[in-house]
Amino acid sequence: MKTIKTTALALSVVLTLGVMSGCGVTEDKGNTAKSDEKASRNLNATGFPIVNEKLKLKLFTGKSPQNGNKFEDTTVWKEYAKMSNIDAEFQLVPFESLTEKRNLALASGDYPDAFYSARVPVADLMKYGSQGVFLKLNDLIEKNAPNFKKLLDKYPDLKKGLTMPDGGIYSLPSIYSPEFLPMLIGTPLWINKNWLDKLNMKEPETTEEFYNYLKAVKDSDMNGNGQKDEVPLSGMFGIQTIQRYIGGGWGFGNRGAVAHPYVDVDPASNNLRFYRTDPKYKEVLQYMNKLYSEGLIDKEIFTLKDTALYAKGEKGLLGAAFVPHPQAVMNQKGYVGLGALKGPHGDQLFVSVKNPIAWPGAFVITDKNKNPEATLRWMDHFYGDEGATFYFMGQKDVTYTQKPDGKLEFTDEVKNNPNGLTLDQAVAKFTTWPGGSYPGYVQEKYFKGSESLPESVDAGKKASKNLIKEMWYSFNYTEEETAFMSSKGADIHKFITETEANLINGTASFDDWDKYVANVQKMGLDQYLSIYKAAYERYSGGTR
Template sequence: MKANKMTALTMSAVLTLGVLSGCAGSKESGGNAPAGGGQSAQNVNPTGMPIVKEPVKLKFFTGKSPQTGNKFEDTLVWKEYAKQSGIDVEFQLVPFESLTEKRNLALASGDYPDAFYSARVPVADLMKYGSQGVFVKLNDLIDKHAPNLKKLLEKYPDLKKGLTMPDGNIYSFPSFYSPEFLPMLIGTPLWINQTWLDKLNMKEPETTEEFYAYLKAVKESDPNGNGQKDEIPLSGMFGIQTIQRYIGGAWGFGNRGAVAHPYVDMDPDGSKLRFYRLDPKYKEVLQYMNKLYTEGLIDKEIFTLKDTALYAKGEKGLLGAAFVPHPQAVMNQKGYVGLGALKGPHGDQLFVSVKNPIAWPGAFVITDKNKHPEATVRWIDHFYGDEGATFYFMGQKDVTYTQKPDGQLEYVDDIKKNPNGLTLDQAAARHFTWPGGSYPGYVQEKYFKGSESLPESIEAGKKASKHLVKDMWYSFNFTEEETAFMNSKGADIHKLITETEANLINGTASFDDWDKYVATVQKMGVDQYLNIYRAAYERYSGQK
């Protein structure tokens, strides 16, 4: 991600002297003593390994992806880290599919463990449970026991802004991607089957109409050559929203990053915030999506599709195009290339499907049940430095990876070229728990060797960079009052929009009722929604 404004954004803002000094020393800014202290603090070694003088046991509520194993404690990385650190962690695994429900239930009932690990705790919950004392304030703990995260907060001022709640406190460790590592920020590019393009004598699509023509040809021409029309022209992870978000860029929507800001961006002239999902031109996005779906060009199961089912379809060689991390890594399929941004009917061409570098602000949260917060902070901070991050992603030198003479790291052949036909993620999951994402830590290209680092992903990133959003916003943090609105009326607005758009796409709702639908949503409080967003934007941009 060279010389683009997204990098400039992360490096901008006035540098603050003593990035955390203003966060410590008073209750208002997080200076109160967390759970623990006393004997627990005395048990912690200030630097090096082991972290503790006497062994410690902790329990973590843990999000699990389909790509990882069923017992984290058996993987190389956690076995070895337990030996190194003196801290034995029991990972209580919860599938991502049911994560939100079970996390909410645990918090509401008070039946939660020492920390939430890769549990995707939303910002609203960080503010809510942080203010209640359920989540431990980390300001002082970071200052004293997290040198690696502290350095990152100093290097990237927008990281500190993104983690600091409106009350001035930090309650979480993030999943933070280097702003220079664009393939990681994209995560799931749109891959197109180059083998089928060649067979159909078609060039790589550059416009929405060319993309439609390719999908149509896939459906009608039996490019896999099995004599059946079983091809699925377009599918992908995370449902219809992934496809819709990508297509929206061809109409210029999501121009400040559509992942973190799926409803609001800037007017094309950059003068004011825009609630773009009700824009008259957004109707055209949905009509295009409706055309694809009703003609059978989008996977008919897209509204309910699970990742495992998607991968199974891919392994059978049925997909013409798909949003996945990497076809070979997750589906054992070669012959795909990544697409950049498509040009739409009005000349718009934006790549908006890019996460802000704070992929998950609430990737790791310590609770008030934790009797060893100092040790826990040291435990997690290890993965925000080069040594710990290399260990987390690559494992042990000459066991799971080797180092080339030029310093480059690469997995051993058992992982990158598994003799039993395992994909990269499948082979890696025997040793690591990073497949599937959402983990707390710092990701850089030099030591992250997942599918986002493969040559095809790097090339896809280069294509995306040509039309990448120029001024990307990180996520905004809302006050308690603003959050109350977002969790009530705002959530109702989101729900109605999501449901109506799905019905418009699948044909169960009529575009003849568009104006009526827009008026209904407007009456639900869109003006207030925008006012709240504007206030958060002004805080974020330093205007107030």
């Protein structure tokens, strides 16, 4: 599976912005889902079929290039239509034009029964939920979504992350099991074990040992082609991927540095901390500057595209890299994943873990839907083991087999396709998960992407030794808070990102650090932290 890809800056802004403005319409406006009497009589409370008389659903659907051109023709949706007695019409919209067309549909009122894999942002969940356009699912989940209700009970933070400031839950998410650590990591730091052996060096355990390894790669002809063309360190999503990982060596990002790239908890005071202006964070940036100025970080890191990164990897140029899996994406063996590095003050945290709610708005039911209970039951099947195994693996003894130890494995028709299809291409004939963003629950036992490969599992085990103790899911904001975060807050993020990049590449001076911190403060940092605290208190159950 391709995990979610975006620039680090865009990711941090989106995760921090929270909820756009809403109208504050109350429940009696009609935003709680209700079916008419005929629909209720047609619904079976449990088992299959879900309804006695056939239903048709129209779904606004995001489509990846890895998907087929008609979801209805895939094995999963054909068979599920027979099982459920519900025919789904997937109105496909390519991901590249998804936001524009979704916004247009909502603004014009020309939208269908539900949004499926349509990446509805948290902002819109609150906005259109409060207006009644998106149905409030709280009561429906209790009555008609037993699989998803079990997940809410099992993972309290899941409920916190989905609950808007008005108390409503308006969507079902794409969620990664918090126990499936390789999936939450996504892009571990891989190091070339063959080169370590040639250099007679052990796997780096500290930031200093990591620097020494990168330096040795730079100063040696490790690939033996007579040129010093090796790239000691590179990776996906730009400089901030490296910066985030290194920050753990100074103890920063201790509540999850992907979902919360600016704020964590000060271990000394136990108060919220805006750590990007902390005096010790200056040391993180100085370390990054040292790597970059000495040519140890890819000189193209600020503009590098995935295809160019993979091309370097395929040529055997990379000493270390942040990628999903070297063999899967670059056809390179001999790499091992690293855990957290210990920094100069003894800090050693693995902070590069994603929010388990990958896409909060993966499935949304609209007020056009006349059968919300049946629709929710239809979707809930894929949050249970039976439905999820079917969705990700297909049919037993046709597309996958079960080994004596219970493990699942794709058949050769899929993993070693006789027609030369890649795994994603072969999978696309029977299901629609390639490309991500789908509503569902991802666990290691039935998900067979690169995150489940042995090397990824080993990397996850190393990371687990110093994994952060508490992971915050994303916070959600009120209308007033969002107005600040989407304006002044976004300006703070932009200013910090640009300044840090200049400090790392040497075009700005660390002599001006105090002036830089003062500028951030003037931009509204106190109000920023006040809003963050209010959102955190709602999230942690302090206030509603």
